[in-house]
Amino acid sequence: MNYLGKDVELKVVGTRPIRPDGVEKVIGRAAFGADFSVAGMIHGKVLRSPHAHARIKSIDTSKAEALKGVKAVITANDLPNIPSEEAFVGEGPANFRDMSLNTIARDKVLYDGHAVAAVAATSPSIAEEAVRLIKVEYEVLPNVIDVEEAMRPDAPVLHEDLFTQGVDPKPTKASNIAKRMEFKLGDSASAFAKADVVVERKYKTAPVHQAYIEPHACVVSYGADGQAQVWCSSQGQFMVRAYCAKLLGMDIADIRVFPLEIGGGFGGKTLVYLEPLALALSRKSGKPVKMTMSREEVFRGSGPTSGGAINVKIGATKNGRIVAAECEVMLQAGAFPGSPIGPALMTPFAMYDLSDVTIWGYDVVSNRPKVAAYRAPGAPVSTFATESAVDELAKQLGMDPLELRLINAAKDGTKAVYGPTLKDIGFVETLEAAKSSPHWNSPLGEAAPGKLRGRGIASGFWFNIGGESSGATYVNEDGTITVVSGNPDIGGSRASMGMMAAEVLGMDVKDVRTVVGDTTSVGFSFLTGGSRVTFATGMAVTQSAEMVRDELCKRAALLWEIPSEAVEWKDGKAYPAGENAGKFDPLSVADIAAKSARTGGPITGKASINAQGAGPGYATHICDLEVDEETGHTTVLRYTAIQDVGKAIHPSYVEGQLQGGAVQGIGWALNEEYVYTKDGRLDNAGFLDYRIPVASDLPMIETILVEVPNPRHPFGVKGVGEPPIVPPMAAVANAMENATGVRMGSLPMSPPRIRAALDAAKG
Amino acid sequence: MARVTIASQMCRPYMGTVTEIEVDASNVRALIRELDRLYPGLGNQVEESMAVAIDGVICQDTYLEPIGADSEICLIPKIAGG
Amino acid sequence: MAKTHVTATINGEETEFLCDGQQTMLDVLRDEMGLTGSKEGCGSGDCGACSIIVDGRLVCSCLMFGAEAEGTEIMTIEGMADGENLHPLQQKFLEHAALQCGFCTPGVLVASKALLDKNPNPTEEQARYWLAGNLCRCTGYDKIIEAVMDAAAEMRGE
């Protein structure tokens, strides 16, 4: 059933209770990946490649093995050599052979930081010492870091067996281009003839890291009977189980994964890095093994997201109708194929009602860490380019950029560039909300001397996904409720799950406690990602709570000895439905629970579903900033994030998603990038020089939640986590142009780049 | 008959230059079967690597989603996320 | 190598421990005392997740040798609440949803306490600069700052 009607009065959904796991987190007791220990465990460390591209000629582990306290040393030979097998994992299509080779290199290292060997010893410092004693002989090969350079015919080739897919005829020469993909609506080439104004520009974005504050960590215990337990911080306990089984050649039933608290993921913890190595070390040593990454290892060895090069051409008539658009996206995949090229192509024009568009792109490997998902993977890169181009178009047309977006905005019935006809979308509503927002209606204010001020606006789209999810609702003996979710809670989902169950049951949310189940205590759930948990797992939890509610009515009927249709559930109690049902005092959950043994046993609801129909998310952001003309330093003065969220279950955590996503986008826009030395080594593998925004960099981030309900979800939920990272880069770039008159086509818009661009503009 | 459109080139190896066809199918499973009958290999491609948008609603990894007589079907790449 | 014997007052308790020369105070807290509330996010003083208060001064425990703790008085996140009564900052963080993943939270709370100990009435700007060494990737800092300002007001009796 759904709870969307105007006559449905929601008592819990839409309020802001304290999250059930809150106290543990503010007193420092919550156990994250590195906080967990088991008796007798030893410590693992990884040896990583110092080269961007090299053939491994030999690995001599004898000295490490001889060091006192060392219990196991492994190389790729300790894991099965997996044949090439396409699969749909994490970010998108990938290959388990590649995943295995990314976990530990076999014949070649493909990036600085690529794991080569691992050691387990009785203390972390002995393990570290042992890692230093491993001798690897490399034959260093030429490397290629930049995406466009990697596409050149004479570029060093990473994989001799990589032939570009999606081109006809199939190439016979290996290259770094894994795939070409194209979407076409109408006929863009001839439609440009209708345009009065055409803008065309090249854009570039740097790869950025998810930069969760918690480094990857796990504890693994492999038993002599081949059964293993894994405690780790990840975006999906079932994902960890599946990938470990695949990479170690184990049966899924032999692995039990306990999800620990996760200290941020943003897509970066949708893969395994340490767990397979820890399993191999534990198997070889016969002891539980703990592994944690250092911050440097996180940057060098775990996935950043793709950087890209984008060419955009877009044309409109004098009255502001966009009549034709073309876009080419070259996207870095890192060392193995599998950049989010599909979504990068499907998203950047999804805000608009267009009839003639061609968008194509390439999935390109280079000597960087294999990319991992990062919030709306692919969309921020291409949308930075297209939303910058739309702004440039508005300027050339002499139109307000918000009005230009309104004129072209996608609505219900618009056919998206990638195919489907959109429905139940709230993009226009975000634009209208922007238009009437306090921010848009306040003056920009005077810049200080030597500074330039500007305002920019940009929009973005993300599909959101559903997928397989499980939830369970248990009535405890005293009438309190335990909800079990199949998804790690990254940002407050225990609260939203419990709230939906409480709403269904008509109970106080304090009497409903949510926990995250391990892989044996709840049904399979796809990982926490794709903005799917409140939608899909929320749907499963809601269904499980409804089963419990129906069962509670049935039990009340048994206690009253009336038919169960004659019982209705209201405000957390069973009532006789109408006069004819008989006269009985209402029964609370506690009353019914107290008698549950006598009426058939424990009361439990479990739902395992494959949720379909996630509603797409649209966001519009407004940015005011000030630039120091002489230093190129940018200060964000004011920022508003507006988004169609379907329905906010816990508005504080929804606002938090918008604020966090916007600030990650501001970092992406202004300072974050992977910097490589000439020989292909990562030069800024730490928080000192990988510059994520700090508190003093920012203003308050205002939010406006637009609620256009998703009819496919019982409470109208749409995913909210990903859309807010799509607009910021263009919103900042557009504000920058408004301030300085200079269009910044390359990210990040760091001070040296801004100063150089301002100097160039002055001539 | 449901109208099936493909905006990407992902089906080109099976369908050539055809980007729009009509298919008689009451759910996704029947659709996959029918696509494979018309273009051998396409069924597997759709089942393994693609999502099916039915009247604008994206469905993945499901046989059972119903398809209406006049439904608009779009074959698109599967979507994941962060 | 001989270990150094250290006596320090940790969260009000006189505590003895042995540590070797390369162990930081963070290593000691986490590995020797089981106080895992202080987190290692970087190990280089750039993220603030390991913040503790030593003799009244806010420091990164990853940038202090364990052996340096001799004779000091140390407060970690585990010592912030008074028994089962949360510190007003802890309470306000919950009410304002100032945490998402919660990993940076202990460090941010300890740093915020050090701020309010020194300056009970900070401006938003002062709070932002004081907390600049505490990285949070989830929240965009908005709700953290709101919670700190609200806790400060409450502690002033406003």
Added chain:
Amino acid sequence: MYSPTFAAPQSIDEAVRMLGADGAKPLSGGTDLIVQLKSGRNRPAAVVDLKKIPGLVGIEETADGFVIGAATAGAQLGEHARLVAAYPGIVEGAELIGSTQVQGRASLAGNLCNASPAADSVPCLAAAGAIAVVAGPNGEREMKVSDVPAGPGRTNLAKGEFIKSFKLKKPAAHSADAYLRFIPRTEMDIAVVGAGVNITRDGANGPIKSATVWLGAVAPTIVEVDASCIIGTSLDDATLAKLDAAAQSVCNPIDDKRGTIEYRTKVAGVLARRAASIAFKRAGER
């Protein structure tokens, strides 16, 4: 397994003896040393904590000026009202090092002896003519702060020597200093360029009588700018432009992850001008 010894001597003599051993390193705030030790870049055999030595932490105001213990943390400088009034620029520099947490530990001597060209506290110490009092196997000697760095990561201290304290003269009438640095964010970064300026005016409303300008992060060590162009002026726009050019002319920076040669050079001119204007204004207020 690597594990250094740890000792916290109570006297200068004891510290001198311990630091005379091979591979011994002095520890003050530890904010550089511990990071280097943990990453394996610097693996001292012995760590000698100087903070327990009387006088190594703390600020003493004397008839001649100030004596600052070498291991005194930046935050302690900021809490010393008389020092802040006398040398606002030195304190600004020290209080810009890292986060609040780092400022509670990072010391002047550590910042100087880590010998990063980007050290924030060094340009103003140099501009003030600060003296480093050095203890070592051959007794004490004094060095100008500007003579301590020899190049990135290297100092002119001899084996076993360490800085015991810094001496600052009582500031002349109508004199003041200022420090500005450029970083991409608002906090937490290493200076891309730093500029420390110390100015003495000829009376509260008078022109500049003397001036010293030092730049950080634009050469292998801090470099002095020839500030003669601003002597006798009140920093009109034309004079500031000359200072800007003078600052740019001494730059010899590198291209790295923090900035380009071109950018660093230009911004050095900008910051020299801006810091000079602040110091000039402050000098007029006393």
